[in-house]
Amino acid sequence: MTPNQTAVPLRIVPLGFLGTRRSLRVVERNVFVYRSGWIILVSGFFEPLFYLLSIGLGLNHLVGPLDVEGTKVAYTAFVAPSLLATSAMNGALFDATYNMFFKLKISKVYDTMLATPLDPTDVALGELTWSVVRGGLYATAFFLVMAVMGFVTSWWSLLLLPAALLMAAAFGAVGMAVTTFMRSWQDFDLVGLALIPMFLFSATFYPVTVYPGWLQAVVKLTPLYQGVVLARGMALGHLHPVLLLSVAYLAAMAIVGAIITGRRVRQLLLS
Amino acid sequence: MTDQLLESGARPQPTVGWPGWLRVTSVYAHTYRRTWRSSMSASFLFPVLYLAAMGVGLGSLIDHHAGGIDGVRYLDFLAPGLLAGTVLQIAVAEATYPVVGAVKWTRVYWAMLASPLGTDDLVLGFLVWIAVRMAMVSAIFLGVMAAFGTVRSPLGLLVVPVSMIAGVAFAAPVASYAVLSTNDQGFAAINRFIVVPLFLFSTTFFPLHQLPVGLRVVAQLTPLFHGVNLTRALCLGQIAPLQNAADLLYLVVLAGASTLSCAASFKKRLVQ
Amino acid sequence: MVAQGLEKRFGDFTAVAGIDFSISRGESFGFLGPNGAGKTSTMRMVACMSPHTGGQLSVLGMDPRTSGSTIRSRIGLVPQQDSLDDELTVEDNLYLYGRYFDLPKRLIRERAVRLLEFAQLTERAKDKVEPLSGGMKRRLTIARSLISEPELLILDEPTTGLDPQARHLLWDRLYRLKSQGVTLVITTHYMDEAEQLCDRLVVMDKGRIVAEGSPRALIEQHSTREVVELRFGLDQQHQGATAIADLAERIEVLPDRVLLYVHDGDAAVAEVHRRGLLPESSLVRRSTLEDVFLRLTGRSLVD
Known part of the structure; x- marks a missing residue:
């Protein structure tokens, strides 16, 4: 390894997720692709929306109001922030997992980019930026729906947006890092195996207190739980210093994921 | 150079005597052997996870607040709905990418058509395979339900044939679209704008009377509503003869009509 | 570079x-x-x-x-x-x-x-x-x-x-x-x-x-001016090649044809016929890089 190679992944971190000038070209490419495939991009937003409507219409009365830190919260208002967090996560993961694998192994888009002045760091950073953009778009749209439905009651709720971007960065970075280790499409079954239980059990649909003590402890370790807690705190205006732990957890995921991705993409593409 | 590629040149060639559709179905079954392990475990894990999270977890809140649904625990209400919803999702998935893939990517359909098989064999063989898959999926799901103690009547066993019919009714219309499509862009739309809303609003998760009146009518027109209704009646042993006969009739008619439309689409796309 | x-x-x-x-x-x-x-x-x-x-x-x-x-x-x-x-x-x-x-x-x-x-x-x-x-x-x-x-x-x-x-x-x-x-x-x-x-x-x-x-x-360095390509019937390649090996500076036996590296192609073909051999087809052409390559990489079946 030359000194140059070790220095590059570290450069990702202080730059944050704004991207280098060259990595923005990678983002631009994705924008072009989705100009003709916009229906895929737009339709991704509807899934959490349908969930919210279904819950609001069908389950809200059956479950009844829940007690969150001493205040009664309508069930739909309880679930809405977790769906926002989930949509930020899914938005980031779409391109960070399947699509990135497709580009790495099948369409060889990255090989083409490397024949130009772009280098592997630009590719990794550009794709991560795009994942954050996509996750952020979904979260913002969902936030507007929540506002229209009357679930946004305080200015503090605006903090949902940076929280969603952080979640998108965390899941995007880790998703990309995991993708660089995938050998075939079959391996993605494992991703589903991790995501579905997480979606179902991370206090997304009911308070974590439903579980016995040991299971609560396990659930609290999952990244989606951290994101959901953060989003719910922002939406309901329950801001505690303890939420900083969730922020730190997600930020650590983003940084570690980005560093591993940078290294692996370099290894895979420059052979 | 004395290699002799052709053995004897006997005419007619020896044959096994299977009908065309069975040969096609056997190709699907053969291909499935490569992925059956992960496919079966998914069919098992999905109901376990959903029933635990939504049936038991969310169910505890609903039973506490509303005292169950129509006289049964939420878990008992939800499980048959989820079963029918799962049949919908898997049937549609099998009718999208694999179908367009067989036309465009692996080109298996073209290879089949270069043999004595015709498009009707392809359609029939495919739909029989869907029925077989749905039998597996629903049987595994029923087993999980039994473990959760939610199969309340022996009539529940009839869910397997019902799922086979429902699977064909869901898959055939989608396949007749998929075989004509030139790319996979429409599939995301089918999933997000048809499958997910059906899954969420066709009384899978809550009873019909929770919906506003207008939506109730719409929900009752959908195929999944009837699949859910019939499955739930059988599992709970609460048969409403007229209503459930109508459910069955709806599914049979849809399966039959869409098989015909599927045959027309395959012919249109593959015989040029 | x-x-x-x-x-x-x-x-x-x-x-x-x-x-x-x-x-x-x-x-x-x-x-x-x-x-x-x-x-x-x-x-x-x-x-x-x-x-x-x-x-x-x-x-x-x-x-x-x-x-x-x-x-x-x-x-x-x-x-x-x-x-x-x-x-x-x-x-x-x-x-x-x-x-x-x-x-x-x-x-x-x-x-x-x-x-x-x-x-x-x-x-x-x-x-x-x-x-x-x-x-x-x-x-x-x-x-x-x-x-x-x-x-x-x-x-x-x-x-x-x-x-x-x-x-x-x-x-x-x-x-x-x-x-x-x-x-x-x-x-x-x-x-x-x-x-x-x-x-x-x-x-x-x-x-x-x-x-x-x-x-x-x-x-010029690695081949001759002309090449004769001869195609013999099934199973007769090796016999044919052996019978005319002395006519060329170099001879290559490929799966489907025999190549004779010579200065004058037409003369070589005439000599082949004079010896009573009847190849199914014969072709005289100028040397190409293909011949150079065959020579250099030894990817040949020289007798």
């Missing part, structure tokens, strides 16, 4: 085993060899896409290991596999590729018009790439590599898999580039392509260079 002892290893496997060459500005230089000779690995190193594992390499006077991005901004690459962006239109492929080079939008749009003309794709500009024919995709890949007006163009097997008409069209385009002063580096396993396009070439086999020179010089 200068390489000394250039080497590429993947784990235990050595793809390029220490080669030397130098290419000067404006030259058209070829790497000729069979599949697996190490040509593509060499091209990827030269294009600064794959770090070399041994020896020295300098491209445009710079070291690829430290100035990869700068070097790549001045060269164009046509990879062996087209690697076009199937999800985009013809026009957008050119546009985004230009953006990867950080070129201003207006400039790319101007150049794209000319390049589409050059590649005879103007009418397909708005079409998706996927349904284009092989020849069209190849021309688009070449046009795309020119969007940055490179000083050096690297073409890895530019015409493999194309029909004869498409190949000749491409050769014409490359010839025009060459006359405009662009340095061309070409790999190929088509001998006629190397003869058409290259001023100078090296023959590679198993990761090494086995000969170097102009096409004409290589033929």
Whole structure:
């Protein structure tokens, strides 16, 4: 390894997720692709929306109001922030997992980019930026729906947006890092195996207190739980210093994921 | 150079005597052997996870607040709905990418058509395979339900044939679209704008009377509503003869009509 | 471009085993060899896409290991596999590729018009790439590599898999580039392509260079003036070959035909007939690089 190679992944971190000038070209490419495939991009937003409507219409009365830190919260208002967090996560993961694998192994888009002045760091950073953009778009749209439905009651709720971007960065970075280790499409079954239980059990649909003590402890370790807690705190205006732990957890995921991705993409593409 | 590629040149060639559709179905079954392990475990894990999270977890809140649904625990209400919803999702998935893939990517359909098989064999063989898959999926799901103690009547066993019919009714219309499509862009739309809303609003998760009146009518027109209704009646042993006969009739008619439309689409796309 | 002892290893496997060459500005230089000779690995190193594992390499006077991005901004690459962006239109492929080079939008749009003309794709500009024919995709890949007006163009097997008409069209385009002063580096396993396009070439086999020179010089040095191709009936090749082995400077027995390397082809054919042998067909032609290659790589069944 030359000194140059070790220095590059570290450069990702202080730059944050704004991207280098060259990595923005990678983002631009994705924008072009989705100009003709916009229906895929737009339709991704509807899934959490349908969930919210279904819950609001069908389950809200059956479950009844829940007690969150001493205040009664309508069930739909309880679930809405977790769906926002989930949509930020899914938005980031779409391109960070399947699509990135497709580009790495099948369409060889990255090989083409490397024949130009772009280098592997630009590719990794550009794709991560795009994942954050996509996750952020979904979260913002969902936030507007929540506002229209009357679930946004305080200015503090605006903090949902940076929280969603952080979640998108965390899941995007880790998703990309995991993708660089995938050998075939079959391996993605494992991703589903991790995501579905997480979606179902991370206090997304009911308070974590439903579980016995040991299971609560396990659930609290999952990244989606951290994101959901953060989003719910922002939406309901329950801001505690303890939420900083969730922020730190997600930020650590983003940084570690980005560093591993940078290294692996370099290894895979420059052979 | 004395290699002799052709053995004897006997005419007619020896044959096994299977009908065309069975040969096609056997190709699907053969291909499935490569992925059956992960496919079966998914069919098992999905109901376990959903029933635990939504049936038991969310169910505890609903039973506490509303005292169950129509006289049964939420878990008992939800499980048959989820079963029918799962049949919908898997049937549609099998009718999208694999179908367009067989036309465009692996080109298996073209290879089949270069043999004595015709498009009707392809359609029939495919739909029989869907029925077989749905039998597996629903049987595994029923087993999980039994473990959760939610199969309340022996009539529940009839869910397997019902799922086979429902699977064909869901898959055939989608396949007749998929075989004509030139790319996979429409599939995301089918999933997000048809499958997910059906899954969420066709009384899978809550009873019909929770919906506003207008939506109730719409929900009752959908195929999944009837699949859910019939499955739930059988599992709970609460048969409403007229209503459930109508459910069955709806599914049979849809399966039959869409098989015909599927045959027309395959012919249109593959015989040029 | 200068390489000394250039080497590429993947784990235990050595793809390029220490080669030397130098290419000067404006030259058209070829790497000729069979599949697996190490040509593509060499091209990827030269294009600064794959770090070399041994020896020295300098491209445009710079070291690829430290100035990869700068070097790549001045060269164009046509990879062996087209690697076009199937999800985009013809026009957008050119546009985004230009953006990867950080070129201003207006400039790319101007150049794209000319390049589409050059590649005879103007009418397909708005079409998706996927349904284009092989020849069209190849021309688009070449046009795309020119969007940055490179000083050096690297073409890895530019015409493999194309029909004869498409190949000749491409050769014409490359010839025009060459006359405009662009340095061309070409790999190929088509001998006629190397003869058409290259001023100078090296023959590679198993990761090494086995000969170097102009096409004409290589033929003169390693082959005879003419070649007789004889086709015998099934199972009679070896008998036929043995009976006429003394007629030629060298003889090659291939699975489907026998090659006689001679100075005067017609005289040799006459002698074959005089000896009472009746090949199913006979053909006299001039020596080509194909014959040089056969000779050099020993990929032959000399009796």
